[in-house]
Structure formats: C-alpha cells, structure tokens
Amino acid sequence: MYKLFVYGTLKSESVQRKLLGHTLDSYYAELKGYSINTAEEYYNVVPNEQGCVKGKILLLSKVDFLYVDQWEEVPMYIKEEVIVESHNGREKVYIYIKKDEELNIKLNDDIDSTSNSENLLTIIDEFVSERDSEFPICDIYLHYPIQINHSALSRLGTNEDFFTKKFSEVVDDEYGDSEQGKLNHYFIGYETLRFTYKQKESSIRASLYYIVDNNELGVLTIMIPVCLCNPLSLWINAFEGNIMVNNTILKDYLYSKYIIKILSQPKLMIFASKNLSEFEKIQFFTSEKLEECTITNNSFITRANINIAQYDSANIYASENVIIEIPKNFKVEFTERIKSQILTLFIAEIFIFQAATIFETKKYIEYLIANEHIGKSDFKESIPILLIKSKRYWDRNQFLYPTARKLAENIGEAMNVNELHLYQIDNEKMLDKLIQMNKLRQEEIESSSLNAILLIISMLGVIPIVSEMVIKIYENKFNSVDVISYMISITSCFILWMLYKLAVQIRKRVRKNL
Numbered sequence: 001m002y003k004l005f006v007y008g009t010l011k012s013e014s015v016q017r018k019l020l021g022h023t024l025d026s027y028y029a030e031l032k033g034y035s036i037n038t039a040e041e042y043y044n045v046v047p048n049e050q051g052c053v054k055g056k057i058l059l060l061s062k063v064d065f066l067y068v069d070q071w072e073e074v075p076m077y078i079k080e081e082v083i084v085e086s087h088n089g090r091e092k093v094y095i096y097i098k099k100d101e102e103l104n105i106k107l108n109d110d111i112d113s114t115s116n117s118e119n120l121l122t123i124i125d126e127f128v129s130e131r132d133s134e135f136p137i138c139d140i141y142l143h144y145p146i147q148i149n150h151s152a153l154s155r156l157g158t159n160e161d162f163f164t165k166k167f168s169e170v171v172d173d174e175y176g177d178s179e180q181g182k183l184n185h186y187f188i189g190y191e192t193l194r195f196t197y198k199q200k201e202s203s204i205r206a207s208l209y210y211i212v213d214n215n216e217l218g219v220l221t222i223m224i225p226v227c228l229c230n231p232l233s234l235w236i237n238a239f240e241g242n243i244m245v246n247n248t249i250l251k252d253y254l255y256s257k258y259i260i261k262i263l264s265q266p267k268l269m270i271f272a273s274k275n276l277s278e279f280e281k282i283q284f285f286t287s288e289k290l291e292e293c294t295i296t297n298n299s300f301i302t303r304a305n306i307n308i309a310q311y312d313s314a315n316i317y318a319s320e321n322v323i324i325e326i327p328k329n330f331k332v333e334f335t336e337r338i339k340s341q342i343l344t345l346f347i348a349e350i351f352i353f354q355a356a357t358i359f360e361t362k363k364y365i366e367y368l369i370a371n372e373h374i375g376k377s378d379f380k381e382s383i384p385i386l387l388i389k390s391k392r393y394w395d396r397n398q399f400l401y402p403t404a405r406k407l408a409e410n411i412g413e414a415m416n417v418n419e420l421h422l423y424q425i426d427n428e429k430m431l432d433k434l435i436q437m438n439k440l441r442q443e444e445i446e447s448s449s450l451n452a453i454l455l456i457i458s459m460l461g462v463i464p465i466v467s468e469m470v471i472k473i474y475e476n477k478f479n480s481v482d483v484i485s486y487m488i489s490i491t492s493c494f495i496l497w498m499l500y501k502l503a504v505q506i507r508k509r510v511r512k513n514l
Contacts, residue, residue: 007055039104136274145356152259197233308410318414
C-alpha cells in the first residue's frame with residue numbers, strides 16, 4: 001500500500017467513491033512548513049515556514065494511485081515525498097505539488113471546503129465517464145516532425161522543467177560527452193486536446209515540448225502521462241489529423257499560436273502499466289479502425305510478438321509508426337518512471353528528426369533543380385550542411401553501452417531506417433547533380449562574358465569600316481569592291497553573334513540533361 005497526504009478534494013469519501021468506486025482507509029495527519037493556497041480553483045500546498053496543513057493520509061493500492069494521478073493531471077501536479085506527523089509519529093508520505101509557480105497566492109492552513117469549484121461532483125462524474133477501461137493505464141507520447149522559424153523561438157521560449165532536465169541527464173549518461181546528435185528539450189506549456197471517437201467526445205490535458213536545430217527543423221513532443229482516454233482512439237485521431245485545440249485542428253492551432261509547422265504524421269510511444277494482447281498491439285500498429293477492415297499484413301503480427309528490448313526490465317514492440325514498451329515495474333512516481341522511458345524516447349526522436357531532415361533536404365534540392373536557383377550565395381553552405389546534419393545521426397556506435405546500440409538498431413529496423421538510407425543516397429546523388437549544374441552555370445557565365453567581349457571587339461573593328469562606307473556613299477565614291485568588303489565585315493559580326501547564342505543554348509541543354 002502507498003501513503004498519500006491529502007488536504008482538499010480527496011479528503012471527501014464521496015469524492016473517493018466517485019473517483020475510485022470505493023472509499024479508502026485513512027487517518028489524520030499534519031504537514032508542517034506548508035500552507036494551503038486557496039486562490040486557485042483547485043487547492044495546492046506551498047512552502048511556508050510558519051504554516052501547518054491539517055489533512056489525512058490515504059492508503060492506496062497501485063491502481064488507485066494511478067487513477068488519482070489521472071485526476072491530479074500529472075505532470076501539472078507531481079508527487080513528492082514529505083514528512084508528516086500522525087498518531088504513528090513522523091512518517092514519510094507522498095503529496096501532490098503543483099509543478100509550475102502559482103500565479104495567485106492566498107494562504108490558509110485549515111479548510112472545510114475541498115475546492116473553489118461549485119460543480120465539483122459534476123466535474124468528477126464527467127471525468128470518470130471519460131476514463132478508459134479497455135486498455136491498461138499508459139503514458140503516451142506523440143512525436144511530430146516540425147519546422148520552426150527562428151523568429152518564433154522568442155515566442156516559444158527556452159523553459160525547462162523536470163522532464164527536460166531528466167532527459168539531458170539520461171542522454172548524457174547513455175550518449176557520452178559528444179554533442180553530435182544531441183539537442184536540448186524545452187517546455188512550451190499545456191494544451192487541452194479534444195477529439196471524437198465512436199460518437200464520444202474526449203478531452204485531455206497534455207504537456208508540449210520541442211527540440212530544434214540551427215536549420216529550423218525539430219520534433220514536437222506531446223506528453224500525456226497516465227492517459228485518461230482510450231489510447232487507441234487518441235492515436236487514430238492523431239494519425240488522421242483530427243485532434244482539435246480550441247475548436248481548431250491541432251496543425252493549424254500550433255501554427256497560428258506558436259508558428260510551429262507540422263511536417264508529417266506523428267509517431268506514437270506507449271508505455272503501458274500492464275501487458276497488451278497481440279490484438280491490442282496490432283491495433284496500434286495498423287493505425288486503422290479495425291472494425292472497418294481486416295488485417296492481412298503478417299508483418300504486423302510478427303512485430304506484435306517480437307520483443308526487441310535489450311534488457312530484462314521491459315518488453316518493447318515496434319513498427320514503423322508505433323513503439324510499445326511494457327516495463328516489468330511500472331512505478332507509481334512519474335518522475336521516477338520517466339527515467340526508464342527516456343532512452344527509448346531519445347532513440348525514436350533521433351530517427352524522427354533524421355527522417356524530417358532528409359525529406360526536407362530532398363524537397364529543397366528538388367526545388368533548386370526545378371527552378372535552377374543554383375546561383376544563390378548560400379547554396380554552397382546550406383545543402384552540404386543539411387546533408388551532414390542528417391547523416392551524422394546514423395552512427396549508433398555513439399551510444400556508450402552495447403544494449404543502447406542494439407536497441408537503436410532494432411528500433412531503427414522497425415522504423416524502416418534502410419529506406420531512409422536510400423533517400424539519403426538519392427540526396428547525395430542530387431547534390432552531385434546540383435554541383436555539376438552550378439559548375440556549368442559558372443562556366444556558362446564565364447563563356448558568355450568572353451563571347452560578349454569578343455563581340456564588342458568585333459563591333460569596334462566594324463565601326464570604322466561602317467563609318468568609312470557612309471562617308472564614301474555620301475561622297476559618291478562607293479563601288480562594288482567596297483560593297484563586298486563591307487558585307488564580309490558585317491557577316492563576320494553576325495556569325496560571331498550567332499556562335500555566342502549557340503554556345504548559350506548548348507550550355508542550357510547540358511544542364512537540363514544532367
């Protein structure tokens with residue numbers, strides 16, 4: 001059993017019964033050094049040396065604790081351990097603390113009400129009606145490849161929290177001191193996602209994070225710990241682009257508010273508290289509404305039965321778009337649980353980021369070839385840099401430990417890394433083509449300049465002859481010999497001009513045939 005100190009909503013047995021289906025054993029306790037902030041809709045404790053919060057210690061099972069996590073909207077509120085005093089003396093218990101700094105403060109130590117919400121029981125009823133009972137409780141991560149304009153970074157900020165710091169710690173430990181392939185995560189904020197599945201509307205609060213490199217490409221991570229709604233319905237709506245925020249499609253909302261451009265469909269990471277059946281895993285892998293289709297692809301069945309984890313603490317199953325990890329010990333503290341999730345998240349982000357870089361590079365090169373904009377000053381810098389950055393992540397040997405290297409290899413195989421290799425090779429070939437086109441363009445410019453100079457020189461030679469011809473005509477001294485001489489000179493100029501035009505056309509044809 002786990003011990004949780006509560007001081008507001010969860011003290012009520014009627015609330016416990018609605019949330020959990022039963023009441024909890026409890027006893028009174030006091031938390032010194034804190035006071036209750038009653039200025040927000042839902043109460044929260046904040047440090048106060050003179051304060052003493054009177055509340056109860058609840059005894060919870062692991063499942064009950066995860067259900068309470070859903071109600072407390074982890075990670076907006078996270079569990080911490082504190083020392084309280086009860087009839088048992090001093091004892092260590094869990095408490096929910098708001099992760100972000102409070103905007104309004106009104107301190108109180110002993111309260112009778114449980115919150116400032118007048119419709120608390122109605123809110124709880126709606127909350128319970130949305131709770132999924134089909135799948136085990138899961139931590140969900142949606143990863144979107146994105147493009148962020150540098151001018152928008154000031155709007156996003158570089159805020160850090162426990163997740164960004166923990167991510168850096170784990171990656172440094174697994175990936176070594178090299179900065180190659182490592183990008184910092186930053187916290188954007190919270191958004192409420194809404195979608196409809198089987199004529200049922202669902203809403204869930206999510207935390208948004210991003211990484212971005214110097215070429216404005218990155219990954220948006222939407223974190224939903226202890227997901228309240230049906231994870232399959234969430235995934236189907238995300239994959240089909242039907243997630244809404246404030247009555248706006250997520251893709252449009254992110255661009256209008258943050259200037260974040262989603263480049264393609266997301267990838268899904270699931271960390272389940274219990275094992276999933278073969279059929280449940282296949283449902284995620286197919287990314288389709290299975291009641292409307294029949295599974296015919298045996299590769300999905302194979303993927304659902306092959307554990308690619310390289311350690312005994314978890315089972316991992318993966319397809320091109322979905323990674324399912326089932327830890328042997330799904331810890332009740334999300335801040336502790338996330339440590340074991342970060343390696344898988346990091347490997348997936350590497351491949352998502354790499355794919356985005358390769359595909360955007362491909363589009364950019366094709367654009368340059370189609371429009372022949374190869375004379376731009378930034379050409380020689382931008383394309384090779386993009387190729388180098390997209391290629392640098394392939395080296396899984398950068399991981400310090402064999403288990404991480406092998407896991408990266410297995411996840412990469414499931415996510416069709418070999419196909420990305422082919423696109424990378426195509427990019428290199430197209431880059432060679434661009435370089436040849438650029439070389440021919442420079443030669444063409446040099447040749448054109450030389451031909452123009454020759455034409456000018458020829459014209460300068462003709463001008464005296466033409467002047468002399470005009471004078472002779474005016475003085476009636478013009479004869480047939482002069483006509484032949486002048487025609488030869490003019491024809492020579494015309495031939496030089498035609499050769500110049502022909503050389504230009506030949507250069508253009510050569511570039512088009514590359």
